[in-house]
Amino acid sequence: MWATPAQAGRFLQWRFREAENRLTFSTDTGVQPTAQLLSNPTRLVIDLPGTQLGRSSVNQRVGSLIRRVRIGQFNRFTTRVVVEMAPGYTIDPEQVQFLSARGRQWSVILPEPQRIGQQQQTDNLSIPNFRVTQNGFFIRTNATRLRRIDVDRSRDRRTIDIEFKGADIPENLLDLRRVELDRYGVEEIEFKDDDRLILTVAPDSPDWTVSGGSLGLSIVPRSGRVLDNDRPTANDDPIIIAVPRPDPSTAPPPTTTLPDDFRVPNARVLTMIDPGHGGKDPGAIGIGGLQEKDVVLPISLEVARLLSERGVSVLMTRSDDRFISLQARSAASNRARADLFVSIHANAISLSRPDVNGVETYYYTSGRRLAETVQRQILSEISIGNRGVKRARFYVLRHTSAPSILVEVGFVTGAQDAPRLADPAFRDQMAQAIANGILIYISENF
Numbered sequence: 245m246w247a248t249p250a251q252a253g254r255f256l257q258w259r260f261r262e263a264e265n266r267l268t269f270s271t272d273t274g275v276q277p278t279a280q281l282l283s284n285p286t287r288l289v290i291d292l293p294g295t296q297l298g299r300s301s302v303n304q305r306v307g308s309l310i311r312r313v314r315i316g317q318f319n320r321f322t323t324r325v326v327v328e329m330a331p332g333y334t335i336d337p338e339q340v341q342f343l344s345a346r347g348r349q350w351s352v353i354l355p356e357p358q359r360i361g362q363q364q365q366t367d368n369l370s371i372p373n374f375r376v377t378q379n380g381f382f383i384r385t386n387a388t389r390l391r392r393i394d395v396d397r398s399r400d401r402r403t404i405d406i407e408f409k410g411a412d413i414p415e416n417l418l419d420l421r422r423v424e425l426d427r428y429g430v431e432e433i434e435f436k437d438d439d440r441l442i443l444t445v446a447p448d449s450p451d452w453t454v455s456g457g458s459l460g461l462s463i464v465p466r467s468g469r470v471l472d473n474d475r476p477t478a479n480d481d482p483i484i485i486a487v488p489r490p491d492p493s494t495a496p497p498p499t500t501t502l503p504d505d506f507r508v509p510n511a512r513v514l515t516m517i518d519p520g521h522g523g524k525d526p527g528a529i530g531i532g533g534l535q536e537k538d539v540v541l542p543i544s545l546e547v548a549r550l551l552s553e554r555g556v557s558v559l560m561t562r563s564d565d566r567f568i569s570l571q572a573r574s575a576a577s578n579r580a581r582a583d584l585f586v587s588i589h590a591n592a593i594s595l596s597r598p599d600v601n602g603v604e605t606y607y608y609t610s611g612r613r614l615a616e617t618v619q620r621q622i623l624s625e626i627s628i629g630n631r632g633v634k635r636a637r638f639y640v641l642r643h644t645s646a647p648s649i650l651v652e653v654g655f656v657t658g659a660q661d662a663p664r665l666a667d668p669a670f671r672d673q674m675a676q677a678i679a680n681g682i683l684i685y686i687s688e689n690f
Contacts, residue, residue, distance in 0.1 A: 255297045255323045258315065262307040263660070264623065265354040265602075265630050267327060271295055274347030279485040281337045286329040286360075288340065288485075290352065295323040309333050309357040333357040338429060339632030341620070342487045353623060355632035356602055373414040373460075376427055380452070380464035383441075385411040393454050404443040404452055406463070411456060412438040428465065428483065450484045507555035513690050514557040515682060516582040518640065519544035520589035520650075523567030528592030530656025532666070536590040537565065539665045543653060544588045546675035547682075554683055574643035583690070584614065585648040586682060587640050590665060591655045601658035602629025606650040608641035613689070615649040618681030625677040628654065628661070651678060 253273035260267050271292065278291045302315035311330045318324035329335065339355035373384040392409045413435050417423075422434040429449030434442045443452060443463075450465040465483050519541045521527030527536025541562075548558045559580055561573045577585045593600045603622050607615040615633045623630055631652075641648045653674050654661035664670040 253295050255292065255295050255299075255315070258302075258313070258325070260306040260310075260313055260327075261627075262310070263627055263629060265310060265356065266623075267313065267325075267352040267354070268350065269325065269352075270349045272348070275350075276347065276489055277342065277350065277487050279340070279342070279487050281335070281340075281483040281485060283334065285331050286334040286357075288327040288335070288352075288354070290325040290327070291318065292323040292325070294321055296321065297323045310354060327352075327354070329357050332360055334360050336632065337483045337485050338427075339634070340485055341630075342485075343620075344488070353630050355630060356600075371420070371423065372416055374417060374423065376425070377462075377464075380428060380462065381425075381430075381433070382460055382462055383413065383417070384460040385413060385456075393456070395452065395454060397451060401447040401449075402444065404445060405440070406443070406452075406454055407440045408454065408456070408461070409439060411461065413441065449486075512557075513584070513686050514559065514580060514582045515551060515584040515586065516559050516561065516577040516580065516644075516646070517544050517548045517551075518561040518573050518577075518585065518587035520587060522562050522565055525567050528590060528656050530590075530592055530665075531595070531598070531659070531662040534656045534662055534666055536592070536656055539590045539653070539656065539671065540588045541565065542668065543671045543675045543678070546672055547586070547588070547679045550676060550679035551682060554679075556683070556686065570639040571643070574640050577644045577646060577648075582644075582646045584682065584685075585611075585640070585644045585646045586614075586618075586678070587638075587648070587650040588678070589650060589652050591652040591661075592657045593655060595657055598657060598659035598662075601655050601660040602631040603654055604631035604652045605633050606636040606638060606641065606652070607633070608635060608637060608648065611641065611647040611649045614647050614682075614685050617685040617688075618649060618651060618678055621681035621684060622651075622674070622677040625680070626673060653678075 253271045253275060256270045256272055258267065258269040275292045275295055278293070280289050281287075282289055297315065297317045301317070302313065304313050305311060306313050309330050310327060312328040314326040314328065316324055335355050335357050341353040343351040343353070375382050394407045396405045397403070398405070417435045418438060420435065422432050424432045429446045431444045431446070434444070436442055445452075452463055453466045455462050519537075521537040522541070525537070527540070529535055541564075544560065545563065548560055551558050559576070559582065561576055562568050573587075591604070603619070605615040605619040612633070612635075619630075619633050622628070636650070638650055641650060654665050656662050656665060
């Protein structure tokens with residue numbers, strides 16, 4: 245049952261787990277949240293229509309980078325939850341995950357906050373006259389003569405055609421033709437003519453608007469309905485975050501449990517497991533001299549064993565401590581005509597940053613659903629920081645024909661992660677979670 249204003253539900257309880265960047269809350273009846281990301285400071289605003297708080301407001305410090313949770317009664321029938329980041333930090337709205345069981349119990353998983361300005365650097369995007377901003381994109385033009393802007397979204401909601409008069413797209417962008425982005429729900433921008441560009445977007449991404457100024461064109465998501473408190477300023481365009489709607493009667497819990505007797509019929513799915521580095525290439529070296537290659541090989545071997553037990557055909561790019569080139573890894577998968585490719589790595593950062601911990605999963609194109617499934621399963625089985633699912637141009641992802649992902653199982657430089665990655669019991673636990681994620685993906689797609 246879903247609450248209506250005449251029979252408002254009650255907000256029951258909430259909890260924030262800093263180690264997992266996970267907010268959980270529950271209501272006594274089904275609710276469909278809405279969410280938006282605001283800036284200055286960055287905060288995730290979640291509204292629960294048809295819900296009454298029934299208690300005094302909450303304003304509680306919960307951590308360092310994800311700093312504070314505020315809960316209050318926005319209006320008579322709407323409870324508002326605000327998750328506020330530390331000043332100078334933001335999160336990628338595309339990596340915020342909402343999970344629900346029957347619409348009454350919700351988990352909100354946030355990616356690791358990044359310094360403002362640092363988030364765009366991760367794509368190494370450096371193109372004259374074009375930049376990714378905190379809220380969208382900016383194109384430098386002679387826009388002072390801008391007279392007209394037409395924005396048209398296709399029926400399938402996959403493209404947005406933008407035409408304007410009185411400003412010219414710079415020649416270097418026309419020569420470039422297109423820019424791959426994967427930011428804010430925009431997959432790429434194609435520069436068609438000196439007065440026309442096309443955005444390729446996710447179907448569920450918000451509509452976009454264009455405005456011209458003395459320096460150029462600003463392209464930002466169209467503002468949704470902005471509520472009175474936590475109202476954006478003139479420099480604070482809200483980014484609407486899509487929240488999936490659960491089935492109020494049969495919605496599954498956030499994670500999927502495989503039957504004990506689940507097997508892949510006829511071993512017809514071939515999965516290539518790729519332990520990163522090896523031999524003369526130790527990979528990242530972390531706390532206490534912990535080497536990446538010594539972490540990922542036992543995890544990979546266990547993943548392969550678990551998949552084989554469930555009827556999956558498995559090949560490995562290496563099964564011992566030897567060096568294999570990136571080219572050979574992709575070639576082996578393509579030659580075998582593998583159905584899936586899973587590369588397993590461990591992350592690292594400067595030894596002066598032991599505070600950075602967590603798991604993240606990368607994909608390039610066709611591996612996104614596999615990446616999301618594996619990442620979600622790891623988070624459901626292991627208490628570990630969530631650094632999200634991200635698109636990256638790693639060689640093995642770009643040159644492998646099968647849906648491909650690269651799992652970073654934690655930081656060998658992390659104060660929390662490193663001791664666990666050195667522990668065989670934890671490595672087995674990680675292998676089990678990865679294998680379960682792969683099996684769930686296979687059960688849903690083959």
